[in-house]
Amino acid sequence: MVESSHAASHLAKSKSAPTGDSDIAHDSSALPADRFFNRELSWLQFNRRVLAEAKNPNYPLLERLRFLSISGSNLDEFMMVRVAGLAAQVRRQIDEVSIDGLSAGQQLQAIHAAISELVGAQYDIFTDLVAALDRQGIRLITNRRLEKSEADFLSEYFLARVQPALTPQAIDPAHPFPFIANQGSGILFSLVRVADGAPVNEMVLIPPALPRYVRLPGQPATWIGIEELIRRKAARLFPGFRILSSGIFRVLRDSDMEIEEDAEDLVRYFRTAIQRRRRGRVILLTIEDRFDPAAEAMLRDKLRLGPDQVIKARGPLSMVGLSALVDEERPDLKFEPYSPRYPERVLEHDGDCFAAIREKDIVIQHPFESFDVVVDFLHQAAADPDVVAIKQTLYRAGKQSAVIAALIAAAEAGKSVTAVVELKARFDEEQNLHWASQLENAGVQVIYGFVDWKTHAKVSMVVRREGDGYRTYCHFGTGNYHPLTARVYTDLSFFTADPRFCRDAGLLFNFITGYIEPKGTEMLAISPGGVRAKLYECIDRETAYARAGKPAAIWAKLNALTDPDLIDRLYLASRAGVQIALVVRGICCLKPGIAGLSDTITVKSVIGRFLEHSRIWAFGNGAALPNRRARVFISSADGMSRNLDRRVEVLVPIRNSTVHDQVLDQVMLANLLDTEQSWQLDGTGQYHRVEPGIQPFNVHRYFMTNPSLSGRGAALTKGRKVPKLALRRGGAATA
Incomplete structure (x- = not known):
């Protein structure tokens, strides 16, 4: 087993951001100060686009529920990493500001407002989906009375599979406050002992091994959340007590890891760090909207939380578990199964x-x-x-x-x-x-x-x-x-x-x-350092073409674009007249379509059945895109500082003509032409669904029904022709 050493530190210090072609002016000081969107707010915009798919009437119901679950999972990770990191900056009084000039405190204030709106939208969609699913024979038990058959089954299920795993814990000065795991949930009960009328508070934590939702036998398909099941059968947990009230809660903890440069044994360090992460600082408490105020105050006190770290829920405390319902055997409520082709x-x-x-x-x-x-x-x-x-x-x-x-x-x-x-x-x-x-x-x-x-x-x-x-x-x-x-x-x-x-x-x-620096590579650009240098070289070449009055164009497909220096390079290229079309699925800090800054830049995001994840760069090389001379690259790296400066990444040039056509004229162009799953970013940071138009085009449907070019081999010449895509004002054309 070989572990890392501090040779990397020396290599890191020896690398600096390249300046690119000396013939091109790169002075970004003349660019406006307010030229970037906030990274965190841009991510929340992305999750709103994911959530919007849960409302998409063109999707089957269970697929819409899946998107709701994904939006919940995304939000959990955002809170555990990004929000936790900003909160840590505030606690440590770190003065670092974001690229749009906001302090950590200012960002948190804006984030909490946006999250409140996002969570509200999640519950509105949840309510609509539950009603629609009920009409299709998939029921979720929430507040209604149980039918006798349901009550009998759940009683047996609770006694056999749930109660043995539960451990009620008294909350009083004689008992330490129980540890609540990250993403853990529980129920607080207010009880009265029948024998003497003494008040007692009890907490029941939900074991993570228990299913989040339990399906009752038979039809219609009926499900109940595990917390709701425990609450309904709680009398069996507390014989001799009368239950006055109960409230469900859930916590999220700081889950980021800080890597220490002097870690001598990475395996031992990470095993310890994983344990520390499980006990990280609580950064969010979610409670039912009917939660007892005194119980809320007690939890906030014990978990050391402020009022802005509490969310009151109008439905499930976590949307993540709803993915269990998506597994219901209802093919009529899901996407038609797709079997990928073998090349x-x-x-x-x-x-x-x-x-x-x-x-x-x-x-x-x-x-x-x-x-x-x-x-x-x-x-x-x-x-x-x-x-x-x-x-x-x-x-x-x-x-x-x-x-x-x-x-x-x-x-x-x-x-x-x-x-x-x-x-x-x-x-x-x-x-x-x-x-x-x-x-x-x-x-x-x-x-x-x-x-x-x-x-x-x-x-x-x-x-x-x-x-x-x-x-x-x-x-x-x-x-x-x-x-x-x-x-x-x-x-x-x-x-x-x-x-x-x-x-x-x-x-x-x-x-x-x-730790042997890869000097003299023939084809690959390798980061740290190399990918940024190659991208700058290609952007600068297009800028030079534009200044010489020649056609100049850049296309890129990324998951995120946040690096300020790379964005500035694109701004300067736009000012020179380079036509730039970007497909950025998630975070984008670049402001498109701003007069005098990014007039020639468009940004779109494709959100659909499949998660767009490939990274592609294409440069016109003296002609409009697409063309046979274009310089085309695929990469493992996004347009983020961490990918360009703090990760080992590769940028791979595509030279083979058939593969070049596939990546540029099929994959990249199809993403630009999509009108059914696309959102356009404007200069204010808002995304707007693209109108399908009179000739709607769906990039995923195209690839599900048309084979790729390089994978077809001899079938390309003797089999069914692959429809050729072409840029045309108003949509896609096939020939």
Whole structure:
């Protein structure tokens, strides 16, 4: 097992933000001070777009409920990390301001107001969805009386499966106040002892192993929340007492981790840090709107919370658990199942991934094309007697990972296997520690990378004995090696046997394992430092074209755009006349369409059935986009300071003509043309749904019904033609 050292600190200090082409002026001091949106408020706008899908009448009911659940999960993480971080700044009296000039306190004030509005919208949508589901035969028990059959079943269920796991705890000076876990919920009971009339307060914490919702047998499908079930059967918990009142509550805790530079043993440090996170400072208390004021005051006192850290709920205290109802067997209330295609290019070679890649570079677009091809690539490497070495980065691999199984099989077959396991993958730290242990036990050389930087690049490298020498095959991805998220996230997998890419991949792994700076790369730009430098070089080239009166254009697809220096570079390019179209799914701090600043910049966000996750950059290179000469890149990095300066990332150029067409003329263009799932950002920070128009276009439907270019192989010439997309005012055209 190899752990990170402080060599990374030296490397970090030696890198500075590049200035790019010296012929281009980059003075951002002339730009207006109010040129950025607030990052946190922009994120809340993103979650409002997610929540809006729960109201989308074009979606089946259970899918709308899924979006409501996702919005709740998103909000939990935002509170546990971003809001907790700002609150810590206020406590420590840190004077740092955001890029839009707000102090931590000012941001918290604006955030709390926005969250209050967002939570209110969640409950309005919840009420509407519950009524609509009830009409479709899916019922949620809330305030109504139980029918006899329901009461009988729930009594038996409670006695057999719930009561044994519960531990009532008295709340009085003789008992310490119980610890409430992060995302934990419970019920406070006010009781009177029948024997002597003495008042007693009791707390019942909900064990996390219990299901959040319980389904009653039979039809119609009837569900009840676990807290509601416990409250209704509480008399069985407190014989000899009369229940006066009860109130359900839930807490969120600070869940961010601070990495100490002097951590000598990362494994031990993270195991300890995970335990500390579970006991982090409480940052939010959610209670029922009918919660007893005295009980609320007691909880606030014990948890040391101010009034602005309390939310009163008009429904479930957490929307996350509603995902259980989505599992109901009602295909008529869900999206029609979709089975991804397996690339025909690989099938033409009898499923031999290496033969297909050896013939020509290939890009696979997930989830429209199966992630199985990535797993097969590794499993074939593990079983192939000619494969001598495998190197693999692992950021998030999931709980049941075929990728991990392939690496273990390869090591047990005697191959040299190196796995870079990132311990700092937020909320996956514990899972990654588990995989690291499993891999090491199988004989895999486990590397933890750098203390200061996360290894976020998605790279796999296989060295194979062929003829009298060796050939290397590489996979570069925009997403994680996670088979489950690959069914929902749209990502690109680029396979190549081009020696230039493979030599660069070797330099990348040497950088991570041996701290050998990757100088002289032929194809890849590697961060920290390299991705920013390459993007600046390409932006500056377009700026120079514009100033020379030539066509100049930039297209980009990102999950987030927050880095102020990168945004300023785009502003300066816009001022020079570069036409810039951005597809930014989540946070965007750039203000589009501002006179004299960003007249030529448009920003849209695509939110739909699949989560847009691939990162793409395209530069016109002296002509309008799209064109065959355009410089096209895919990346693991977003437009954020952490990706450009504090993570190991890669920017991958696309040179093969078929793959170039697929990424630029299919994936990128289809996202720009979408009118059914798109939101347009205006200069005030508001997003507006794009009007579908007379020729609506849905990027996800297009890829569900049309195969990709590079994955088709010979079928591209003799099979059904893939509709060609073209830019046209008012929407998409196909030819």
